[in-house]
Amino acid sequence: MDDLLTYGEALERFDPVLGLEVHVELNTASKMFCGCTNHFGSEPNTNTCPVCLGLPGSLPALNGKAVESAIRLGLALGCSIAPRCRFARKNYFYPDMTKDFQTSQYDEPIAFEGVVEVEVEGQTFRIEIERAHMEEDAGKLVHQGTSGRIHGADYSLVDYNRAGTPLVEIVTKPIRGTGTLAPQVAKAYVDYVRDTVLALGVSDAKMEQGSLRCDANVSLMPKGSDVLGTRTETKNVNSLRSIEAALTYEIRRQGAVLAEGGRVIQETRMWHEEGYTTAGRSKEQAEDYRYFPEPDLVPIVADAEWVERLRATLPEPPAERRRRLQADWGFTDLEFRDVVNGGALDAVADTVAAGCPPQAARKWWTAELARRANEAGVDLAALGVTPTQVARVQALIDEGTLTDSLARKVFDYLLAGESDPDAIVAAHSLAVVSDEGALSAAVDAAIAADPGTAQRVREGKVQAAGALIGAVMKSMRGQADASRVRELVMGRLQP
Amino acid sequence: MALTPQDVRRLGALARIELTDEELDRLAPQLDVILEAVASVTEVAADDIPPTSHALPLTNVFRDDEVRPSLPQEAVLAAAPATEDGRFRVPRILTEEG
Numbered sequence: 135m136d137d138l139l140t141y142g143e144a145l146e147r148f149d150p151v152l153g154l155e156v157h158v159e160l161n162t163a164s165k166m167f168c169g170c171t172n173h174f175g176s177e178p179n180t181n182t183c184p185v186c187l188g189l190p191g192s193l194p195a196l197n198g199k200a201v202e203s204a205i206r207l208g209l210a211l212g213c214s215i216a217p218r219c220r221f222a223r224k225n226y227f228y229p230d231m232t233k234d235f236q237t238s239q240y241d242e243p244i245a246f247e248g249v250v251e252v253e254v255e256g257q258t259f260r261i262e263i264e265r266a267h268m269e270e271d272a273g274k275l276v277h278q279g280t281s282g283r284i285h286g287a288d289y290s291l292v293d294y295n296r297a298g299t300p301l302v303e304i305v306t307k308p309i310r311g312t313g314t315l316a317p318q319v320a321k322a323y324v325d326y327v328r329d330t331v332l333a334l335g336v337s338d339a340k341m342e343q344g345s346l347r348c349d350a351n352v353s354l355m356p357k358g359s360d361v362l363g364t365r366t367e368t369k370n371v372n373s374l375r376s377i378e379a380a381l382t383y384e385i386r387r388q389g390a391v392l393a394e395g396g397r398v399i400q401e402t403r404m405w406h407e408e409g410y411t412t413a414g415r416s417k418e419q420a421e422d423y424r425y426f427p428e429p430d431l432v433p434i435v436a437d438a439e440w441v442e443r444l445r446a447t448l449p450e451p452p453a454e455r456r457r458r459l460q461a462d463w464g465f466t467d468l469e470f471r472d473v474v475n476g477g478a479l480d481a482v483a484d485t486v487a488a489g490c491p492p493q494a495a496r497k498w499w500t501a502e503l504a505r506r507a508n509e510a511g512v513d514l515a516a517l518g519v520t521p522t523q524v525a526r527v528q529a530l531i532d533e534g535t536l537t538d539s540l541a542r543k544v545f546d547y548l549l550a551g552e553s554d555p556d557a558i559v560a561a562h563s564l565a566v567v568s569d570e571g572a573l574s575a576a577v578d579a580a581i582a583a584d585p586g587t588a589q590r591v592r593e594g595k596v597q598a599a600g601a602l603i604g605a606v607m608k609s610m611r612g613q614a615d616a617s618r619v620r621e622l623v624m625g626r627l628q629p
Numbered sequence: 630m631a632l633t634p635q636d637v638r639r640l641g642a643l644a645r646i647e648l649t650d651e652e653l654d655r656l657a658p659q660l661d662v663i664l665e666a667v668a669s670v671t672e673v674a675a676d677d678i679p680p681t682s683h684a685l686p687l688t689n690v691f692r693d694d695e696v697r698p699s700l701p702q703e704a705v706l707a708a709a710p711a712t713e714d715g716r717f718r719v720p721r722i723l724t725e726e727g
C-alpha cells in the first residue's frame with residue numbers, strides 16, 4: 135500500500151498542476167475509415183472488415199461525418215480549426231491494433247488553442263485546450279488467467295469491433311491555480327466536455343461504456359516554486375466521481391513521496407474503483423512512435439465557408455443553457471448548484487420536459503435518487519431510473535394516487551428492473567386507499583386498541599395523536615394519506 | 630549520413646525485427662545508400678517547395694457515413710493462429726498496459 139499524506143497536508147505543501155486528456159468516441163453510424171457499423175455491444179469480431187482488421191491491400195476511406203463532428207466539437211470548445219491538416223501513423227506494436235500503427239494526427243491537429251470556463255464552488259476556472267485531434271480507437275483486450283490482472287495473465291483475447299471507431303482526443307494545457315479544488319475542477323471540466331458533446335449530439339458520452347474516457351495527469355509543485363514537478367498519468371478512470379477520487383489519491387500519494395524526499399516516477403498509473411492507483415508502464419523513456427504522414431489519406435482542407443456553416447449548427451453553450459434553465463425553473467443559486475454538483479442537470483431538465491414541476495423534479499433527483507445512486511456507487515445517469523418515470527411518479531402523487539413514501543416504494547421496483555410506474559402501482563397494490571369506509575374502520579380499530587393514548591388526546595395532548603396515526607398508517611401498509619388520517623383521528627377524539 | 634550499426638539495431642528493435650551482429654554490419658551500409666539516394670531529393674528542392682506527403686493533388690476525399698456489411702465472424706477468425714469465444718487469442722503481454 136502507498137504512503138499517503140492527508141489531502142489537507144498535501145495541499146498545504148504543494149500546488150497541484152493538472153493535465154487532462156479526454157477521448158470522445160463519435161457516434162457516427164459507421165467507423166472512421168470503413169463501412170463497418172460503429173455499434174457498442176455486438177458479438178465479438180462481428181463488426182470488422184479488411185480495413186479495420188488491417189489486412190494487406192486494404193485502403194481507408196475517411197468518414198466525412200466524423201470530420202464534421204470533430205470540427206463542431208473543436209468549435210464548441212472555443213478552438214481554432216486548422217485550415218489544412220493531415221493524418222499521421224503512430225507506430226506501435228500491441229495486439230489491440232491490427233495494423234501495428236494507429237491512424238491519428240500528430241503535428242497537425244484539426245482543432246487547437248481552445249478555452250472553456252468551468253465553475254466550482256462559485257469560482258470560475260479558465261481551462262486552456264491545447265488541441266483536439268482525430269484518431270481511431272483500438273480493439274478491446276480481455277486478459278485471461280488466474281489473477282485477472284495483466285501481469286498474471288496467461289493470454290489475452292482480442293475483439294476488434296471497436297477498432298476503427300472515430301475518436302476525438304482533447305488535450306488541455308497544464309491547469310494551474312486550482313489549489314485544493316483541483317480534483318473538482320477536473321471533474322467539472324470533464325463534465326463540461328460531456329455536456330458539450332451531448333448537446334452537439336456527436337457522442338453518447340457514456341463513461342461506464344468507455345465512449346468518453348479521461349486520462350488524468352497531475353504533478354505537484356512545492357509552494358512558492360514555479361518549476362513543474364514530474365507528473366503521472368492515471369488511466370481507467372470510468373466515471374466523473376472516479377476522476378475526483380483518482381486525482382485526490384494521486385495528490386496524496388505524490389505528496390507523501392515528495393515529503394519523504396523521494397522522486398515521483400513518470401509513469402502511467404491504473405485507477406482501481408476500490409480507491410487506489412497502481413503503477414503501470416513507466417514513461418521515463420520517451421516513446422518513439424515514428425510518426426509520419428498517412429500516405430493513404432489525403433489532407434483535409436477546412437475553408438472558412440465550411441467552418442462557418444458548421445459553426446451555425448452549434449447548440450446553446452452549456453453555461454448559457456444553465457443560466458436559462460435556472461431562470462426558467464426559478465431555483466435559488468443554492469438549489470441550482472445542488473442540481474449541477476449532483477450531476478442531475480440533464481435528469482431534472484428531462485423530467486421537467488416530461489411534465490414534472492421543477493421543484494419536484496429537483497427534490498427527487500438531488501435527494502432520494504442521489505442517495506440511491508450513492509448507495510449503489512454509480513453516477514445518477516447510470517442508476518436506471520428515467521426522467522419519464524420520475525415525471526410519471528410525481529404525476530401520480532399530484533393526482534393523489536401515491537404519497538411520497540409510496541412513491542419511494544415505486545422507485546424500489548423501478549430500480550429492481552420494472553419500468554412502468556402505473557403497472558407497478560397496480561401490480562403491487564401501492565395506490566393510496568381513498569376508501570373512507572376502510573380508513574374509518576382502521577381509525578376506530580387503532581383507537582380501540584390503545585385507549586390510554588386516545589384518552590390523553592381527548593384531554594388535549596394533541597401530539598400523542600401521532601402514535602394513533604402511525605398505527606393507522608401501519609395497518610393501511612402506508613397506503614393512506616397521513617393528513618386525512620389525522621383529520622379522522624382528531625375528528626373522533628376532539629370533535 | 631553514415632548510419633551506424635547501433636542506429637540499425639534501434640530501428641530493428643522499434644520494428645520488432647531481431648538482427649544478428651553480422652546482419653547489422655551488412656545492412657547498415659545498404660540502408661545508408663538508400664538514405665543517401667533519397668536525400669539527394671533535398672538538393673534539388675528549392676526553399677519555396679513545401680515537403681510533399683501525397684503524390685495526388687487531392688484534398689477532402691470523404692465517404693458518406695453509411696454502414697456496409699461486415700465480414701462474418703468465422704471468416705474473420707479463419708486465419709487466426711488461435712481463437713477463443715469468438716476472439717483472437719494472443720500471447721500474454723507483460724510489458725504494456727491493458
Ligand SMILES: [Zn+2]
Nearest residue numbers: 168170183186
Ligand atoms: Zn471495418
